[in-house]
Amino acid sequence: MHLRFASAVTAALLVSGVGAKAQDQDCPDPGRQPATEALIALVESDPALQEQLTKSIALGQIINSDPQTNPVASLDDYYGFVDALVTYPPQNINTGIIDDGIRVSMDGKNYCNWNILDLLSYSYFLVDRQLTTDPRGQIQFENDAFSNWMRDVAVEWGKYLETPASAVHIPDFTSDPNFGDWYCPPEGGYKTFQDFFVRELCAATFPTGSRPVEGYNDPATVVAIGDSTSAGWWPISSTGKLVTTYDGVSQAGEMIKGQLYSNVYEFIDGKDGEKVLETFGSIDPTLFKNGTWTHQFLNVNNYHRLHVPVAGKIVYFKHLQAGVRMKSGWAEARETGEISHYDPQDTADWQFGQTRMVIGIETADHGLVVISPMGMAQVSSIVKRDWVKEGAMADKGWEFANFAFGGSDFVVIFEEQANFTLTVDTLAEPAPGAGVNYASSQQGQKYGCFGGVTTCDATPETPPAPPAD
Template identity: 70%
Template sequence: MKLINTAAAALMGATCIASAGLAKDCAAPLRQPATEKLMELVVSDTVLKYQLEQSIALGQRINGDPMTNPVASLEDYYHFIDALVTYNPQNIMTGTLNGQTRVSMDGKNYCNWNILDILAYSYFLVDRQLTTDPRGQIQFANDKFGEWMRDIAVEWGNYLETPASAINVPDFTSDPNYATWTSASDPGTSPWYCPPEGGYDTFQAFFTREFCAATFPNGSRPVQGYDDPRTVVAIGDSTSAGRWPISEDGKLVTTYDGVAQSGRVIKGQLYSDVHDFILGGEGETVIESFGSIDPTLFDGGTWTHQFLNVNNYHRLHVPVAGKIVYLKHLQSAVRMKSGWSQAIGEGEVSFYDPRDTADWQFGQTRMVIGIDTGEPHGVVVISPMGMAQVSGIQKRQWVIENAQALKGQEFANFAFGGSDFVVMFEKKAGFVLTVDVLPEEAPGAGVNYTGSLQGEKYGCFGGDPGCSAIPGAANQPPPIPADQ
């Protein structure tokens, strides 16, 4: 990818050494091309100016602390964008969430913010409910602003593929939460990746790190139920957000809960078109396409959704075996839902919370792949979703029409960003989600699932949760470089 030279020059001046704490102020970055473009949009679009000002104001009503919400005006927002596209990912030890994810926010010293905090905050600022329309956030309400958000995602993604972006990678590789994953079947006592000699050349190379060949010689974790066609496995180290029924006319129905500009809570239902999700909707650009699929196959079926956090493994593996019959890579929006979670008890930490609801998968950049498993379970759609600051979804060369996909086979990876995965099943598949549920409820979701490792049993066909979890990895191909 081509780096914008003016941004690269400013990035070098914006970096401060902060891994040992927050003692130093960050150097102010130069005004960036992305910021100048936004300023031009604001001048030419008074509605956008009003929307931004109102979204920022409502954010201040939710959290008025300048150390954790320093953007209180349009000028503050311009300064934030300058810092965002010149940000070197940080992993500073100042506070931890649930003993794992590091939390760091330092007012307008954005180089002292941790990576997930600044990413989630960037969407909190534009995720305020401005109207009573179910999609009343500025991310949905203003198309030009949505296009601009894509531009800054790409600009930041370009930078993360340069050597300068690797300056703080040692802070990540020394953090066990980026090397291990805890689940019921794997306590995470040993690292799953092996840094190359001399370290990672770019932050993107670290973010897309592969399994250690010495530990996983087949390029995959052991695939549970490999020989049982009823078993569906997790596509990557991820957390389930749940399962939802698809209506008989192809709509995903989800509950809706938002707060309007007036502060009034809005509740109801939101209907999203599964057919458009599969085939592409108005205004979405087709990057690559082959094969065909009848979207009505999924009427009355099941929609599932998995979330990958910033510290997770970000390569993707096939959850079922079958023949690839369809692919459509769609470029659309780069949105994310984000709220503020205020600490209320001793030992708790406040943080910006990416709230991963099913309806926010619609209108996102995505790769939709159809896999025909044959009878009796039919076609399964798998769809990696580029959310937030994602510069691409990169598929492997073997993913072509009529190729045979093996369960657990690596087929793509995310570039940097928040990322999700949707899997859809036909009604006749009788899919049952088998992931364990934690006793405490998840904020806004109601159900809190345990994490899943790539290759672990995720669910079963046929309505019976008793499908096999016996691991196997027969004939798995070796790891494939991310650029192939």
């Protein structure tokens, strides 16, 4: 499928003044897009899909019926939303804030006035409603044809983000301090939104391409792979399952409480229906029985290059193309000064079935460690560095890949013998819907320790630069 991300749409946005403060501007009609026509054909050929989409939209209206923040109330509304989604130039308007300053902007059916995180989170809220009492009863999992259509849209929109037209609103982001002071814009500015999104650490401050790495010389210290927030750590069962609790509401209004058994071995090896894009080496995934699963996530304003958390030899690599799903809910404002918003929800089991890279690193003293960045929503591409080859030695802190608009999730898996302990600080207030609220980490900060202790070294050192690509 080819989506016509028409330059005329971007030109119309410029003429209408959407660049700086677009609120109160009517958006141009992008017209019916090929992606939308493909979806309409799917719906007309599949009565089950028509019913699923209609029900998911209806449940979304029960949760939030405000047309300013949930304007999709019918299938026709959804088709109009898709037209806007696939022609959307990313922007960052300041009309409200959440989470210490992340900007929020929603403007009904004027989708060109929405902020990028709001629009993407909303796009998954619409299809993330619980339709059955199965823990995986969302349309994203229930209908393979629809799931494939979503991936096509993500891939094609990613191509648009690599065109000069996508750069029109980059000043909205570079002028926002929440997008960091760690990068140095190039002379002449960023040429595409993708260039901005994968911006590097400023070479003048970080000459080897990495922040200082805590515990660089201590083999027992594990560091954060990037600027991210921990979602926690969980035991893996003796049969290789990650067991997580589930609490949701079905379309019929029934509460769904129980457990979801996700297969860690399949996460590492891949499963039927997942396309292998590149692979080398081999490992025995059963080494991770009774091991530990950890999960970190990245927000839209984070640094999106990825660094090795432990030193060792690369013995396994597999790049798997699968789903581009995301879990998204509606969060009411929690405190004065914030506003209600769509909330990407990063639960421990949502990574299964996602597009991902799986890399096995053999450490000297603590067994095999698997590191896995994964795509989420329209953030589904991962680009590895050329030095990542079978048998290559990886130094702690070396950059090994980046997300191309996207990717917002990262998993690290440890063997039982590693006896890994998470050491990230926790915050006093609970995380909404998740319990433990972890402090954010910067790339290279101490993340945990091998050996069942918390006292591994945290002395910062600057690592050498990785091999040049």
